[in-house]
Amino acid sequence: MEKLLPSIKNVKDIKKLNIRQLKSLSNEIRDFILETVSKTGGHLASNLGIVELTLALHKVFNSPKDKIIWDVGHQAYVHKIATGRKDEFHTLRQFKGISGFPKRNESEHDIFETGHSSTSISAGLGYALARDLEGEDYKVICVIGDGAMTGGMAFEALNHAGDVGSDLIIILNDNEMSISENVGGLSKHLNRIRTAPTYSRMKEDFESIISSIPAIGKRVYKTAERAKDSLKYFLVPGIIFEELGFKYLGPVNGHNLYELVDVLNRAKKIKGPVLIHTVTKKGKGYKPAEENPDKYHSVSPFNIKTGKPNKNDKKIKFSQIFGNALNELAKNNEKIVAITAAMPSGTGLDIFKENYPKRFFDVGIAEQHGVTLAAGLASNGYKPFFAVYSTFLQRGYDQVLHDVCLQNLPVVFSIDRAGLVGKDGETHHGVFDFSYLSHIPNLTIMAPKDGKELVEMLKFAVDFDKPLAIRYPRGYAWDLSKDYPDSYNIELGKGEILEKGKDIAIIAIGKMVKNGYEVVKKLKNEGINITLVNGKFVKPLDENMIIEISNHHKTIITIEDNVKVGGFGSKINDLLIKNNYKGEVVNLGLPDRFIEHGNVDELYKLYELDVDSIITLIKNKMKG
Numbered sequence: 001m002e003k004l005l006p007s008i009k010n011v012k013d014i015k016k017l018n019i020r021q022l023k024s025l026s027n028e029i030r031d032f033i034l035e036t037v038s039k040t041g042g043h044l045a046s047n048l049g050i051v052e053l054t055l056a057l058h059k060v061f062n063s064p065k066d067k068i069i070w071d072v073g074h075q076a077y078v079h080k081i082a083t084g085r086k087d088e089f090h091t092l093r094q095f096k097g098i099s100g101f102p103k104r105n106e107s108e109h110d111i112f113e114t115g116h117s118s119t120s121i122s123a124g125l126g127y128a129l130a131r132d133l134e135g136e137d138y139k140v141i142c143v144i145g146d147g148a149m150t151g152g153m154a155f156e157a158l159n160h161a162g163d164v165g166s167d168l169i170i171i172l173n174d175n176e177m178s179i180s181e182n183v184g185g186l187s188k189h190l191n192r193i194r195t196a197p198t199y200s201r202m203k204e205d206f207e208s209i210i211s212s213i214p215a216i217g218k219r220v221y222k223t224a225e226r227a228k229d230s231l232k233y234f235l236v237p238g239i240i241f242e243e244l245g246f247k248y249l250g251p252v253n254g255h256n257l258y259e260l261v262d263v264l265n266r267a268k269k270i271k272g273p274v275l276i277h278t279v280t281k282k283g284k285g286y287k288p289a290e291e292n293p294d295k296y297h298s299v300s301p302f303n304i305k306t307g308k309p310n311k312n313d314k315k316i317k318f319s320q321i322f323g324n325a326l327n328e329l330a331k332n333n334e335k336i337v338a339i340t341a342a343m344p345s346g347t348g349l350d351i352f353k354e355n356y357p358k359r360f361f362d363v364g365i366a367e368q369h370g371v372t373l374a375a376g377l378a379s380n381g382y383k384p385f386f387a388v389y390s391t392f393l394q395r396g397y398d399q400v401l402h403d404v405c406l407q408n409l410p411v412v413f414s415i416d417r418a419g420l421v422g423k424d425g426e427t428h429h430g431v432f433d434f435s436y437l438s439h440i441p442n443l444t445i446m447a448p449k450d451g452k453e454l455v456e457m458l459k460f461a462v463d464f465d466k467p468l469a470i471r472y473p474r475g476y477a478w479d480l481s482k483d484y485p486d487s488y489n490i491e492l493g494k495g496e497i498l499e500k501g502k503d504i505a506i507i508a509i510g511k512m513v514k515n516g517y518e519v520v521k522k523l524k525n526e527g528i529n530i531t532l533v534n535g536k537f538v539k540p541l542d543e544n545m546i547i548e549i550s551n552h553h554k555t556i557i558t559i560e561d562n563v564k565v566g567g568f569g570s571k572i573n574d575l576l577i578k579n580n581y582k583g584e585v586v587n588l589g590l591p592d593r594f595i596e597h598g599n600v601d602e603l604y605k606l607y608e609l610d611v612d613s614i615i616t617l618i619k620n621k622m623k624g
């Protein structure tokens with residue numbers, strides 16, 4: 001059969017195809033995604049699982065008039081291919097290439113931007129209400145996964161949407177997986193529905209029987225209604241959604257285009273909110289991904305034949321160092337408990353989960369709940385470590401402030417993926433945490449200069465009896481202990497001078513200490529001696545040391561991988577101003593804008609935080 005994908009330029013080309021053709025197009029798209037993502041890296045398994053559903057949506061609805069909103073947005077590759085971005089797809093997640101998430105500036109079909117989970121129903125309801133107010137006529141479709149459905153926002157929006165009663169179609173794409181195995185009561189409920197598919201037929205039979213009972217008298221009618229209600233609880237799938245005010249349709253085989261097109265057409269005609277429950281297989285069509293959907297959720301470039309990553313070095317990541325260290329510390333301290341919001345492997349907690357299942361809590365995609373749960377545990381003598389990506393802790397800001405810090409509770413926030421994360425881009429860079437945390441009273445904030453210092457900070461954290469945040473970057477760790485073997489003592493509010501030079505001092509924090517270290521080494525080889533300070537603490541700052549440094553240097557350069565606004569450098573500025581520093585201060589950090597996606601090194605270069613840019617800056621200062 002002739003290949004169809006080459007002729008797909010935009011959604012109109014999808015609409016023309018019949019179901020049989022859409023089926024073969026699905027296979028071609030799968031191969032195309034596999035081929036591309038094996039080179040670019042990206043979110044593979046979710047996209048392989050959503051091919052038919054996406055094509056069915058574009059067959060039945062008229063995007064962009066009808067509004068399709070993708071929850072999280074990591075599963076929108078097929079949508080991108082179907083809506084005119086096939087030819088750019090090879091630039092996926094590359095610097096200046098197309099994003100791995102929906103982006104308004106990429107296409108009129110990307111009508112709502114995402115990256116963080118569980119927003120689609122709220123956004124969709126907003127669209128639906130605006131449509132109703134304007135008296136317009138289009139459909140709003142929210143596509144949300146079973147993992148994303150565990151998020152508080154999704155529940156809040158279901159509660160509202162069911163009550164309001166506006167036309168809204170929610171597609172629950174249930175592949176039985178979040179990144180790791182999905183968790184929670186709702187997930188169990190969906191599992192019960194999935195494993196009893198005859199329920200859906202029974203539901204229709206049952207409803208027609210009930211409605212055919214003649215209302216001979218009030219009593220018979222009432223009895224029938226009561227019987228209907230109680231039987232429904234036993235027999236009707238999706239009753240939870242029905243009770244919230246949705247018409248539940250499903251479960252539907254999300255790989256069967258006939259079923260999908262049929263159910264979408266039915267939903268189109270229904271007034272009020274509808275929830276379609278589709279069942280799909282994460283990783284569909286690529287055996288390694290079907291067998292290990294968690295490993296193929298987000299991949300770096302890999303070999304399709306072996307399924308193995310191209311770069312298979314043995315280096316250890318910060319997340320693993322964290323996970324291993326906490327696992328060790330928990331051996332001697334039964335009060336240590338670990339919390340994740342649906343990221344057990346990403347945060348390195350799998351090992352803890354395996355060894356201490358009773359002390360490990362995966363709360364689902366529920367960062368806010370995770371923080372307050374930690375507060376509750378800490379109130380009862382436990383020592384919770386909430387391991388969370390910097391960007392997702394943004395969700396829990398008020399809980400950190402109101403539930404943990406106000407009560408001065410000894411919760412540890414292990415903040416992973418801090419700084420620039422690379423290819424996930426704007427929605428995922430962890431460049432705001434110093435700013436959104438450092439103004440919260442009672443909170444201590446640290447950032448290690450390398451993997452070994454992370455371990456020392458974790459040990460410090462165990463006995464620290466107040467709220468504490470430790471933030472560290474994505475990726476492989478390094479070790480500066482050869483050059484600075486005696487620099488691993490952690491004392492509250494104490495930084496350290498790693499190199500003593502003159503005139504110019506670099507005061508760096510976290511990952512940027514390594515850049516500072518390389519700058520200083522290179523300049524030393526050229527006979528230029530620069531002072532290098534490892535800040536260690538953003539809060540409390542080592543004020544005495546910084547003032548001492550300011551007394552002996554004409555120029556102070558602060559470096560951080562956080563936005564400059566409200567960051568580490570701004571705290572140092574405040575201190576220097578207070579102390580009448582007469583020299584020059586240069587703050588290096590990220591600008592007040594959202595940072596695009598791309599390779600991390602490329603981005604650091606772009607924002608002049610790389611070693612060469614810092615050296616050029618210093619040399620210019622010296623000339624000046």
Ligand SMILES: Cc1ncc(C[n+]2csc(CCOP(=O)(O)OP(=O)(O)O)c2C)c(N)n1
Nearest residue numbers: 046115116117145146147148177178179342
């Ligand atoms: C607020 C927030 N927390 C965590 C994540 C990380 N994350 C991205 S996708 C995902 C799992 C989503 O599962 P599901 O919605 O079922 O989609 P699937 O990957 O199974 O297609 C998680 C936890 C996120 N994007 N946003």
Ligand SMILES: CC(=O)[C@@H](O)[C@H](O)COP(=O)(O)O
Nearest residue numbers: 072074115298346417424474
């Ligand atoms: C979409 C999403 O939020 C996650 O899948 C994230 O992309 C994972 O990031 P890491 O690859 O850094 O674990």
Ligand SMILES: [Mg+2]
Nearest residue numbers: 145146147177
């Ligand atoms: Mg899922």
